[in-house]
Amino acid sequence: MTHTPAAEAEARTRTIAFAVYPGITPLDLVGPLQVCAALADLVPGYRTVVVGERIEPMRTDTPLALVPSHTFAEVPDPDVFIVPGGLTPTLTAMADETLLAHLRRTAGRARIVGSVCTGSLLLAAAGVLEGRRATSHWMYRDLLARFGATPVAERWVEDGPFVTAAGVSSGIDMALQLVSRIAGEEVARQIQLFIEYDPEPPFGPIDWAAAGAPAHADFASAVLAEALADHPELLTRLTA
């Protein structure tokens, strides 16, 4: 086996891999992907990939379908591995042993493991967040405790190799923090400027009092029960 310069450069390349699976909330993936793809453009030695079970269109919770660039098998050793979430399909995936095995194996070899939204529930269901502080979408954050993690109500939570983000849009903030950790604050600021991330929510910050409404708890429970209708043991473990 010869070692060409290209092969050596490839060997030194650090890979940031985003998981994709059917039914995700695409903003969970695309927010941090856009940030990390800019890192790969700005700093030599990084590449970003999107990995899935197969390279084929996957539905999302919007009318858009997403196609990964690589299979899980093709990228067994990413440096950074990030798992997006979603609503019903992600909650159902907590019982998908094939997907959990991919996540467990890849997360076990990565230097940094991240999640967005309910993606942290998949990492938790895979058993890798035991004893860790972590966060998730506010609606399902407390479920983390059922898998032995400690739920924390912050925009993103770092604990050892893990960085978990809150719901959906929080993946952008988390990814900027992640970039600053691996390439420095200056690069993170450049990316923030490029993606013009200078947020102005038209009605100001979230009114967190609304998140405590009983209607939301009922909705969250109903969706969870529907998602795990075929997995009564897991549903009992998460709700009893």
Next chain:
Amino acid sequence: MTHTPAAEAEARTRTIAFAVYPGITPLDLVGPLQVCAALADLVPGYRTVVVGERIEPMRTDTPLALVPSHTFAEVPDPDVFIVPGGLTPTLTAMADETLLAHLRRTAGRARIVGSVCTGSLLLAAAGVLEGRRATSHWMYRDLLARFGATPVAERWVEDGPFVTAAGVSSGIDMALQLVSRIAGEEVARQIQLFIEYDPEPPFGPIDWAAAGAPAHADFASAVLAEALADHPELLTRLTA
């Protein structure tokens, strides 16, 4: 021709259509798409679609490929029509008469026409922003004037049926504003809560002084020249 209840319901359905074309910045599309898909989930009578020339995977400026749900021809009359942007491929698309014809025709029939980032340059190149106040990614905003629009440095700009957003991530703010316009502030706030849009950029707001750096102007000019290398007349019109 009989009118079934289902056909009547379909006829009353208001469609929010997002354009997709090869090479876009996917966050331009997915940010506002996620907001509008939630509107369609929350409020009866709305549907969201993603329209492209063909229903096939399209590359983006990340490793992710996107597949639209419908063709342009299948959705000739959306109520709301939104055009995302990108870097080199979008700048090149300013000379793509086939795409511009789709945008011109659809924009001419929609009640509300929106854009994110350099998507406004495509609307401008299609001739529909003449005499309008509009915005775009900060790096290329001034080009709007070359097409007869008035560039405005705001997060989003509303002028008659047009709502144009600034760069990349600004599409989320613009879409929340758009939802409040068509379905009320309460629905927009519910969506903001669901996508947990309570931004915490880790290094605070953008340092706009950095955006004025000569290096950025040189970069913007070089990318534009490369994008329009095969279209010297348009390049001259935009830079002379």
